[in-house]
Amino acid sequence: MYLWEGARLAFDQLRSQKLKSFFTLLGVIIGVMFLIVVVSVVEGMDRYIREDFAKRVYGINTLTLQRRPSVQINPDAATRRAWARRPRISYEDAKAIEEQIEAPAVIAVASSAGGELEAETGRKVENVRVTGASENYFRIRQLEVTDGRLFSPQEARRGVPVVVLGSGSAQKLFGDLDPVGRFVRIRGFRYRVIGVLEKQGSLLGISLDTWAIAPAQSPVETFTNPAGIVDEILIQSVEPQSLARARYEVEAIMRVRHRLRPGEPNDFEIETSDDSLSFWERISRILFIALPGLVAISLVVGGIVIMNIMLVSVLERTREIGIRKAIGARRRDILIQVLIESATLSGAGAAVGVGIGIALAQIVRAASPLPAAVAPKWVAVGVLLGLSVGIAAGVYPAARAAKLDPVEALRHE
Numbered sequence: 241m242y243l244w245e246g247a248r249l250a251f252d253q254l255r256s257q258k259l260k261s262f263f264t265l266l267g268v269i270i271g272v273m274f275l276i277v278v279v280s281v282v283e284g285m286d287r288y289i290r291e292d293f294a295k296r297v298y299g300i301n302t303l304t305l306q307r308r309p310s311v312q313i314n315p316d317a318a319t320r321r322a323w324a325r326r327p328r329i330s331y332e333d334a335k336a337i338e339e340q341i342e343a344p345a346v347i348a349v350a351s352s353a354g355g356e357l358e359a360e361t362g363r364k365v366e367n368v369r370v371t372g373a374s375e376n377y378f379r380i381r382q383l384e385v386t387d388g389r390l391f392s393p394q395e396a397r398r399g400v401p402v403v404v405l406g407s408g409s410a411q412k413l414f415g416d417l418d419p420v421g422r423f424v425r426i427r428g429f430r431y432r433v434i435g436v437l438e439k440q441g442s443l444l445g446i447s448l449d450t451w452a453i454a455p456a457q458s459p460v461e462t463f464t465n466p467a468g469i470v471d472e473i474l475i476q477s478v479e480p481q482s483l484a485r486a487r488y489e490v491e492a493i494m495r496v497r498h499r500l501r502p503g504e505p506n507d508f509e510i511e512t513s514d515d516s517l518s519f520w521e522r523i524s525r526i527l528f529i530a531l532p533g534l535v536a537i538s539l540v541v542g543g544i545v546i547m548n549i550m551l552v553s554v555l556e557r558t559r560e561i562g563i564r565k566a567i568g569a570r571r572r573d574i575l576i577q578v579l580i581e582s583a584t585l586s587g588a589g590a591a592v593g594v595g596i597g598i599a600l601a602q603i604v605r606a607a608s609p610l611p612a613a614v615a616p617k618w619v620a621v622g623v624l625l626g627l628s629v630g631i632a633a634g635v636y637p638a639a640r641a642a643k644l645d646p647v648e649a650l651r652h653e
Contacts, residue, residue, distance in 0.1 A: 264549045265589030267542020268629055272590045272622040275535045276597025279618045281604060282527050284611035289520050299380050299513075301480050303487055305329060305337075305473040305494070306509045326507045327498060328469045334374075337473065340493050343486040344478035348376035349456055351464035351471040357405075357452060358425045359413035365450065368409055370426055372456035372464050378404075380476045383453075388420040388435030391455055399457035403431040407439045408449030426452060429459040483512070539625060542589065543633040550582050550637035558644060571642040578641050582634025583627050590626020594619050 304310065308323040315323075331349065338347045355370040371377075375396040378384075391402050403424065410419045410433070419433045431454060440448035454460045456470065465471065475490055477483040487510055494508050564574065598614050605612040 264545055265542065265585065265592070267538050267540075267545055268586050268589035268626050269542075269593040269596065271535045271538030271542060272593030272626055273597040273600065274538065275531070275622055275625070276594055276614065276618060277600045277604070277612075278527070278531055280597070280601035280612040280614045282524055282531075283615055283618075284601075284605070284613035286520070286524055287613055288611040299382070299474065299476060301477045301483050302380055302512070303475040303477075303483070303490060304509075304511045305333070305475065305490060306471065306511070309509050310511060328466075329471070329473060329508065330468050331470060332468070333494065333497060334470065334473045336497060337475065337490055337493055341475070341486065341489050343482045343489055345482075345486050346376050346380060346476045346478065348374045348380050348474045348476075349470040349472070350374075350377050350474065351456060351461070351469075353460075353464045355427050355452075355463070357409060357413060360423050361414065361417070363413050363415075365409050365412045367450065369451050370460055370464070371451070371453045372458065372460040373453055374456055377453070377474065380474050384438050385435040386438050387418070388433070390435055396455040396457070399455050399459075399461075401429060401431045401454070401458050402434045403452050403454045404435040404437060405433055406437050406449040406451030408447055409452055410436045412450075424452075426454070426460060427463050429462075431458075487512075535625075539629050542586070543629045546582060546586055546630060547633040547636060549585075550578065550634055551640070553581070554578065554637050554641045562644065565644070574644075575638045575642040578638035579631055579634045582637065583630035586630025586633065587623065587627045590623045590629075593626070594622045597622070 307326050307329055334347060334349045341347075350371055350373040352369055352371045355368050357365045357368050357370075375391060375393045378390050383390075385404065386407070388404070390404060391400070394400075395402055403426065405413070405419060405424075413419065413424060414422065419436055422433050424431050424433060437449070437451065437453075440451075461467065475486055477486045491506065491510055494510075495506065498507055500507065598619075601612040601614050
């Protein structure tokens, strides 16, 4: 009875005073909408980075050995100088790891640089990511071809000038023509196309299909790195449970090769996707800490407005409350009815805010590279926040209504 009566009065007010009700609930609507939009984008980014980004950039169960960290957040000058003094990663390092590691693992090397591709048709593609890699690179990165084949271990060892193109590069260079068997020039060197990779899509709005992968010891090594040097060595553990063991062994092998004494820090970096994504964990943690404060400001403003409106509503219905008390209504009855009315008003604002928030999150997802995932739990949180604000804002007006003297209330005009 209380619930129905309070809800009915709240919806009657919404219908009869639409503009007033809108401005009354504006603070709650904005607060809940902001909560849904920001949390949806942050959670979508978190899921995207941990799953797709980690898989595509770092590989599954994979260690990446590099000269310096792959993610660098405002390093100071001394740190940059220390990184620059580190020895370069080499083919010999990869060979030593492959020979000495005992944990079952797949080893690959890779170096990348930007370049321009020119087809025999005369078409050109700029800003192509040109990667020189060993044959195991495709296995570690889980790359497959839709047309043609990957280069063989023999071609990789001999440095044969063959290339596997990304689907975007192949389309721009050859259009509807079959690229397999045709030739392209990379920085002036002639390469025969032997395969086209499956479509990779984009990563944060950056195409992963404008790509060309050639044997690391083919002519691409003349512009990716000095002779014998590579950007990274990839070590993929065949057994997921052996990843920690593989990391320990790789670290030991490299410390011996670099003649590091016990206690000296490593002069190289060994990263997994979890290590490299620690920067995102810090950012998302800050966002989730700051978010409640920003939402609270809007909800407090909304709560104050609702409280004022409920005080006006109680004043307007003073005679009605007096009649209710005169025919037997208790203080508790009046208190609960006013609280339900206030909570219903705020809950309606929260529902509108959730709807607008979900719509905006979908617009962000469709119109930008930012992913957005609307989790049901945050929809529930938004509605509960709205109801909580309504209850809190209604306590004082409800208490005033419950304390009205029936005789005085009946005299009110």
